[in-house]
Amino acid sequence: MSSTRTTRTTAAAASADVTPLQVGEAYLGLIHRLRRVADDQLSSCGLSMPRIKLLQFLANAGATRQNVIATCFDLAPRSVTDMVDSLERDGLAVRRDDPTDRRAKLVELTPAGHESAASSGALRDQIFERIFGALDAPARATLLDLITILDRATVAVDGLAPCGPSELESSRSTS
């Protein structure tokens, strides 16, 4: 059950040295395409990945405070405001005052929202399957492994000195 990492398949493995920069670029590049493809598939339904994710979350969390959403999604509170605005505009969710704290607002799906959540959830699964189904199960496990490691690494890097100017002359001419 360990050592999932044995799937060493193609050309990449042959070249001995893959630099961090190369992998990084590749990772970012794939993101780019991923977004494009996903959005493309969703465009006809008037939905988007972030919306679906929020819909999904609200569907099985019930009424939730915006700051909780921000925390769970690792977003700035301001961004949640916009997303909820958008959902509310489309009649998929409503804001309600939190009785226990008059500063806070609870967000909750409308019936239309629940409906949308159900169908869009299926759609999302489908899209992910189309893309990540290209990897077999062991490969997916390996990838998840790798991502998990990187995830921890980013947490570690976060809150570090921003690459002190000791090593490079800070440029940035105009304001």
Next chain:
Amino acid sequence: MSSTRTTRTTAAAASADVTPLQVGEAYLGLIHRLRRVADDQLSSCGLSMPRIKLLQFLANAGATRQNVIATCFDLAPRSVTDMVDSLERDGLAVRRDDPTDRRAKLVELTPAGHESAASSGALRDQIFERIFGALDAPARATLLDLITILDRATVAVDGLAPCGPSELESSRSTS
């Protein structure tokens, strides 16, 4: 200082079945963090990843037409306009008419641009190393492998029917 990757105790390796959805979410989630960390590290220098990438490109490609940039970066032409505007505003690049085609414009770095490209390139390398250095060389190779496969998959998916809402059941692909 690659922290030990000995800990393979993630749920991923243990649970036999990692769904496409799970990996997908993880992949997207990491992107989110990656962007945040990178921007954070760069903010003090007034730069950003897309800017650095373009700077780098122009530094060793010389004068380039905007549509070429769009193609190489897989961006909408409109986005290139904005990026070049931004660089021009900061005095890092200039637009020049292409003598061979009066519709086209050539983008070229100024001396300040070349300077900025040099230092920012080093900075970018540093950041990628901090993050992706958490993976050892074989792991990086594996990751690149996986990404390459997915990359090809997205190309395949692109240009598919946008999964009409009525055909939610008709996904005859894998499951």
Next chain:
DNA sequence: GCATCATTGTGAGGTCCCTCACCTTATGGG
């Protein structure tokens, strides 16, 4: 020569994120 179509870049406007400043409430110390 001229009508037609393709290509290059841009204006306008939209999405999804961010930060910063601000108002409103909650909470805790004197």
Next chain:
DNA sequence: CCCATAAGGTGAGGGACCTCACAATGATGC
């Protein structure tokens, strides 16, 4: 009790992308 500080949400504004519509130019057909 009152005031300082913290916490929740939002207005304003910015950055990096997108699409759609359009002017200018190039290439091509007749």
